[in-house]
Amino acid sequence: MRKNIGLLSLLTIAAGILTFQACLKDSVSTSYKVYTPIYTLKSEVLAALNSNPTQPISKAGQLYIKDNYIYLNEPEKGIHIIDNTDPRHPSQKAFLAIPGNENLAIHGNILYADMYSDLLTLDITNPLHAVLKGSLHGAFPNRFYGPDSNWVLTKWNIHDTVVHTKLDNNIYYGLPGTNILTFANASAALSQASAGTGIAGSAATMALVGDYIYAVPERHTLGVISLANPTSPALVRNISAGFDLETIFPLRDKLFLGSMEGIYVYSISDPANPAKVGTFSHGRACDPVIADDQYAYVTLRSGTACGGNSNELDVLDARDMLYIGLLKTYALNKPTGLGKDGNTLFVCDSPAVRIYDAANPTALQQLSTIPVSKAYDLIAVNKHLILASTDGLYQYDYSDPNHPVLLSRLPIQPTPNE
Numbered sequence: 001m002r003k004n005i006g007l008l009s010l011l012t013i014a015a016g017i018l019t020f021q022a023c024l025k026d027s028v029s030t031s032y033k034v035y036t037p038i039y040t041l042k043s044e045v046l047a048a049l050n051s052n053p054t055q056p057i058s059k060a061g062q063l064y065i066k067d068n069y070i071y072l073n074e075p076e077k078g079i080h081i082i083d084n085t086d087p088r089h090p091s092q093k094a095f096l097a098i099p100g101n102e103n104l105a106i107h108g109n110i111l112y113a114d115m116y117s118d119l120l121t122l123d124i125t126n127p128l129h130a131v132l133k134g135s136l137h138g139a140f141p142n143r144f145y146g147p148d149s150n151w152v153l154t155k156w157n158i159h160d161t162v163v164h165t166k167l168d169n170n171i172y173y174g175l176p177g178t179n180i181l182t183f184a185n186a187s188a189a190l191s192q193a194s195a196g197t198g199i200a201g202s203a204a205t206m207a208l209v210g211d212y213i214y215a216v217p218e219r220h221t222l223g224v225i226s227l228a229n230p231t232s233p234a235l236v237r238n239i240s241a242g243f244d245l246e247t248i249f250p251l252r253d254k255l256f257l258g259s260m261e262g263i264y265v266y267s268i269s270d271p272a273n274p275a276k277v278g279t280f281s282h283g284r285a286c287d288p289v290i291a292d293d294q295y296a297y298v299t300l301r302s303g304t305a306c307g308g309n310s311n312e313l314d315v316l317d318a319r320d321m322l323y324i325g326l327l328k329t330y331a332l333n334k335p336t337g338l339g340k341d342g343n344t345l346f347v348c349d350s351p352a353v354r355i356y357d358a359a360n361p362t363a364l365q366q367l368s369t370i371p372v373s374k375a376y377d378l379i380a381v382n383k384h385l386i387l388a389s390t391d392g393l394y395q396y397d398y399s400d401p402n403h404p405v406l407l408s409r410l411p412i413q414p415t416p417n418e
Helices: 042-047
Strands: 002-004 010-020 027-041 063-066 069-074 078-083 091-097 104-107 110-115 118-123 131-136 151-166 206-209 212-218 221-226 234-240 245-251 254-259 262-267 275-281 289-291 295-300 312-317 325-331 335-341 344-349 352-357 365-370 375-381 384-389 392-397 405-411
Touching: 027 042, 042 151, 063 104, 063 375, 063 384, 069 104, 104 206, 110 206, 206 245, 212 245, 245 289, 254 289, 289 335, 295 335, 295 344, 312 335, 344 375, 352 375
Parallel strands: 335 375
Antiparallel strands: 002 027, 010 027, 027 151, 063 069, 069 078, 078 091, 104 110, 110 118, 118 131, 206 212, 212 221, 221 234, 245 254, 254 262, 262 275, 289 295, 295 312, 312 325, 335 344, 344 352, 352 365, 375 384, 384 392, 392 405
């Protein structure tokens, strides 16, 4: 069953053109796109998780690999499952229809995925036929869900309109009878692999370490979820962890939380009780972060909702978590995701991906570039690079980082009006 909620139309400016009308003194005419949400009963959505066959990828989000499979999130829609046994010929096998999905993590044969405010637990012993085992309602309390917990937002009806308002009205905040709905941004740092756990790319705000999931349920909070019973996650606590949090990068018993203002480092030596052990501040910007035993690497980029005008790679001294300091800054174009395999560092920096020798982090040597424009996310492991761009999912062999070899490209075909 579906229903259309007209009073919850979302208006966003489609064109910043203001036209003065002779018949409307002190008023403007503004073009909008009106988004009217369509809701489906949650019970129907959960019953139909596997009902969608393989379908074209219209937009790529979080990237995750486990065993011979690539799991590619399509923001707000679900997860594409891709058989990557032969990286030269990846094959789409299934699509999990999970409205509101942005993040996933896998341990053993259990996949954890958000569905708006819920955290779903799926048995993927057969990755092509996931079985729902449980869910934790309210794990992401600030994610938009529906009129009540029985309904899930599954689709938007979109149409153009023109609205006349007085000049002194702030049209950016909607009009009477409407609500502005916001969704959490998905950006995070590369996760570390552990036994039985997959590897995430740079779009994760959820990290699985041992028997716990750590997540950013909203901009200032770190959520701690216990997996003592793997199929029945339990919320342990939400803690105030910083300001404008965006990313999580786990490294052994530490969590590096990237924010719009800097980095917060938390110890998880007591997994249920993360404790802050260090901070580093930078100019306001969006900032994925990764780390190794001695250094942290942060990219800052301008022209986003995060604010700021920096486009750079910062290398930080992280040998003493209490005194994290800036060692070196490298000017870049507009960097996004990054990853590191041994001494080889990869940075998405449109219109290309840069490959560096990072043996000496204060004197990075650029070895080569990969000509993939608008790449935003990557996973680099065992000389195999999986690269997500707005136009495709690319795979490269970098056995020789001076001459990376393209293995395959799986196309992404944007849907009109999205």
